[in-house]
Amino acid sequence: MLVGQWAGMAFGVLDTAMTGHASPVALAAMALSVSIYVTVFVGLTGVLHALIPIAAQHFGAGRLAQIGRAWGQAVWLALGLSALGGALMMFPGPWLSMSGDIAPEVRSQIEGYLHMLVLALPAALVFRTVYALNTAVSRPKVVMTINLAGIGAKALFNWLFIYGKLGLPALGAVGAGLSTALVFWLAVAVSAWVLWRDPFYRPFALRIGLPRWASLRELLRLGVPMGGSYLVEVTSFTFMALLVAREGVYATGGHQIMANLIALCYMMPLSLGIASGALTAQAIGAADHERARRTGSAGLALALGGAAATIALVTAGRGWIVDAYTSDPRVAAVALGLLTMQPLFHFFDALQCCTSYLLRAYKIAVAPMLIQIGTLWGIGLLGGWWLGYGPAAGALAAPLARIMPGAPTGAATLWLMASVSIAVSGLMLQAWYRRVLRLRNPHSVTPA
Template sequence: MSELRTIARHAGTVLVGQLAVMAYGIADTIVAGRYSQQALAALSVGSAVYITVFVAFIGVLQALLPAWAELHGASAGAALGRSVRQSLYLVGAGSAVGVVCLLFPGPLLTWTEVPEQLQGDVRAYLSMLTLALPAALAFRAFSTLNQSLGRPKLITWLQLMSLALKVPLSIWFAFGGLGVPAMGVQGCALASVLVFWVLVGMAIWLLRTQDLYTPYAIWKRIEPPHGPTLADFARLGIPSGLSVLVEVTSFTLMALFIARQGTTAAAAHQVTSNVAAVMFMMPLSLAIATSARVSYWLGAGDPKLARHAIRTGLKAGAVMMVTYSTLLFLARERIAHIYSTDPEVVAVAIGLLGWLALFHLGDATQGLIVFILRSYRVTLAPLVAYSVLLWGVGLGGGFLLAYRGIGPWPAMQSPAAFWIAATVSLALLALILPPILWRAVRRYRPA
């Protein structure tokens, strides 16, 4: 099978599952938008806080993909099984820290000046989601394992099945009925809790019953924390997790800063950020598939085929990002009307979606390259670049453009200011990362 076909099949399978998960957010956004503008604004702020916490720890777990793919390429089944068991300590630690962050969001909400009338709904939403976080992280570890083995199909089927459960539960719990009171945005969170724990239950059943996992003896008694293994996790996972944290906070803090502009601005931003997240699933799926193949070939001791996999993934990514950015720009009005019936929200969202079409080009490029860099254990350089550009140029520049003005440009007092600055920061990032990748590939020497 050609490298392109292998990567495409893996990426396509991952994409279907990722879109199913993203449909959770789409469903909640549409349900909240139909429930009330207040609920949609609260979802915008609450989901920004949750995603900041959740994705940071996901970044650590996802960074294990190249390490596990290398062990798979080297046919080191027993070592892979031990590594998977050690990753459970990461899941436990991440869950403990994350729950504390979600239960006490007050300082963050105050610092970003989220309106007082939204904070009650936001706190209720986050409190409910604390119950989902441990299950969500555990399932992410299971998902990373399957991706590293080049067998994502089981994950995709589980995610599709969970979507069929999530949508009706969100509608039911939000609007009430059959003896259940209307819970609004908190009902959407409760639906997520139930869905993630069902996913974990199914993952456990599969690990115990499927022959795919037999060579790795994953169900052996878990060893005490192993210092060298956890240190290796830390070297790869912490910079990667911090990079994801910078990326996500530069994005989600936009929602918190935009919230001070009122519910219309917050609701329009929620629509745009939701579409952005859905679109990013496409290059993310390609990045996961490409990284898995690159790491597999590096583990098998064939850097030439690893370079071929890189070229294949980058070419496919270029075609993908241009196609989807063009389609988004042409369909932005129709998309805005799908999400909201409020004419003011729709009008603002149409303008933001136009900027998103440009934003996606840089976002897709950097996402693909960063995943490939992890295969070569390069994580610190992207972290520095993310911190300077996404926080400094993107978030900082957006805040100045929105509320202070920059040079001849007066304060816009619009969420568009943040999307303009973020687009510029990602364009710069997409220019900086390719030379870093080129250098890493040229300097790589098999262990």
């Protein structure tokens, strides 16, 4: 699952790195475009990921035919959500109003990139239902293989369309969006063939059928607060990019490198969290609450241990990492300054991510959403704006100049407050998870 997540994340890394070497304008357009797209896509993906605990509990209980019915309804939900998401991305003006004056050439590339991603969205969301299905039944290699193959296709299409090779026009960020659309539609075609031909899936009786409100309601009842949590998480950081744009192209580029690296590191705890949540849900479906508790404890231990190893690697190689993203020294200076906040942020990000998925395994989604609204939006985004760009702008300038040298004060303030908010969120979610364990299995030992 981790390899599959990294492979999927490689799309964003390729886009950022390849546009970064095209021009600072293309990189700035990519940063703002991705902020909008990720906000929409991740929020909608969260709704679809309700299929994971639902199908996993069916799998643990041996209700295999119910898995096929739930998946078919999730496909209908994905198509409906893609229409909603496409409408939000077609008109980026309201999103960009947060960023102040944007150069016409940057705005043009933003609009073109997002219009290309509108074409990609239906395929991307349907592919997430395939991902959720395979996660729920402990078969992640299918999506991993498709994503790995997609990296090569994505790199080729980026090379052709971003730089204008083989006689094609150089489209910059717009070319990256076009290549994403092509790769996602190829991924859906391949995954449909696998589901149709592989005998493993036959007991599930996979079919789309007609929309059924009872099944859609079950997905929405869990999926809407899950999507809300995803949306809170992603907007806490994508809105950061829109605010940082006020400090210029180089600040935006440096912030985008930091955000992309944070997202890449996040794939490890995300994968372990999803895997732990799916296996925990299978144990819950089988009414084995002690196994569910042990699985959760193991997942948390692995996520935090992996986070510590990731922090060590990034700290040791941050100069090489930034050089791989950009050849502009001004963008690199901003990125290197911001990266000093990566250890604190990533450790608690791993804690809150894994704990969130364990709570969702128990079909608990509203409480995590409310905790994240209060912390990530309240402390992180609102507090970061207040101290970085609002009435108290510059209040932290002196200490931040020492902690994150080279980083603009506004961007540094946002990342500091984001780190504090993610720490509070992780600790609160962990306390709620322990409460759930005590209620479900009062004789068990709560996780460390």
